[in-house]
Each structure stands twice: as C-alpha cells, then as structure tokens.
Amino acid sequence: MKPLILLNFKTYKEVSGDKALVLAKKISQVSKPDYTVAIAPPLLLLKQIAQKVKIPVYSQHVDYKDYGANTGRILPAEVKALGCMGVIINHSEHRLPIAVIEKTVIACKKKKLKTVVCAQSLGVIKKVAQFKSDYIAYEPPALIGGAISITEAQPGIIVKAVDLVKKLSPRTKLLVGAGVKKAEDVGQALALGAKGVLIGSAAAKAKDPKKFLKELLI
Numbered sequence: 001m002k003p004l005i006l007l008n009f010k011t012y013k014e015v016s017g018d019k020a021l022v023l024a025k026k027i028s029q030v031s032k033p034d035y036t037v038a039i040a041p042p043l044l045l046l047k048q049i050a051q052k053v054k055i056p057v058y059s060q061h062v063d064y065k066d067y068g069a070n071t072g073r074i075l076p077a078e079v080k081a082l083g084c085m086g087v088i089i090n091h092s093e094h095r096l097p098i099a100v101i102e103k104t105v106i107a108c109k110k111k112k113l114k115t116v117v118c119a120q121s122l123g124v125i126k127k128v129a130q131f132k133s134d135y136i137a138y139e140p141p142a143l144i145g146g147a148i149s150i151t152e153a154q155p156g157i158i159v160k161a162v163d164l165v166k167k168l169s170p171r172t173k174l175l176v177g178a179g180v181k182k183a184e185d186v187g188q189a190l191a192l193g194a195k196g197v198l199i200g201s202a203a204a205k206a207k208d209p210k211k212f213l214k215e216l217l218i
C-alpha cells in the first residue's frame, strides 16, 4: 500500500475560486508513482475539480445525513456522486461530537467513501479507533499551520499513535499532519510508522506547487 499524501486546500485565499482548479491541475500533473497523492479542495469546487483531475479527491467535510430536508448539509451520497473517493471527518477546524463521528463514518462506509478521521490527541484516537475508519489522522492543533513539523516536535507521540491504532484497529492506517512541508518531514513520518501525511498550508500556498511536490516526495 503506497503512502497517502493528502493535500488539504482548506479555504485559503490562495485557492479561492478558480485558483483551486489551477492548483489541482498542477498537482495532478506531477507523477510520483511511489505515493498516492490526493487532494481535498474547497467544497464548492469539488465537482468541477473531481471531473477534471485523475488523482483522488477528498471532501474536507461531510455530514451523516441522507437525502431529505437537511438544509446546508453535505451528503455522503452527493459527495460520492460528484466523484470523490473519500472524506475528511472531524478536522481540527471542523470538529464533531464523537457520536456524530461514528454516524458519519458509518454513512460514508455505506457509500464506499474512504474515511479519514482526524484526532487531536491519543485520547481521541482511542475513542475514534472503534469506528474502524480507513485512516486516522493525528494532528496536534497547536502545530497546524506552523513552522515546526509534527515529526520534529512529537516523534514519540507519533510512535505511540502508530502502536495504539495497530492495537485497536489493525486495518486503520495512521496519518500525521501539522507543519509538514519538506521531504525530511515525510521521510520521518513514514520512518516512525505513519502511512502518510496531511498537508495544508505548504501545499495551498506554494508559489510553485509542482516544484513543491517534486521536492517533497523523493
């Protein structure tokens, strides 16, 4: 199984409107056969981008609701129909109660969407591991968007998180994210046992996204 490199565009100004499509196209043009490079574009551009690029597209959020009177909800069924491969659930910037995370994972599995459940601590990893998502992404909020990579700041906790997930949900793969921006960070994450990384600002704000990705994945 190749490491997953999930680039979360968030809602940065740098990817507003059509700029997200431009960035998605550039990323999709970089060939890195040893990795699965995926993107999570702004929600309103999901359809447009999923139709135009060949790399996996994830939704930055989803709700567990199905068709019906659910104003403003993002439905797993629709996300799937738009061409998404998976979803991010409970990102630090879009937290959900534990019971809602469970319902959301169940709803996404029914639609055969890959699930990436974010967790901000070992305690939360313990709670969400029981839902058997495809991935758990450990991201300490204080390091998100910062200069220091989680791999430098918390190598010991990453190892603990890897062990915890292996023990509680052997089929779930652990991703790590926060401050990841260099090849060394990715190499260190994989060396510590993570199966991939989540990257936000470094990808969304890259001056030259192709160069960024080529240098990130060696």
Ligand code: G3P
Binding pocket: 008, 091, 092, 139, 143, 144, 145, 146, 177, 178, 179, 180, 198, 199, 200, 201, 202
């Ligand atoms: O979803 C990825 C994320 O929260 C990490 O963001 O900017 O630290 O790479 P960043």
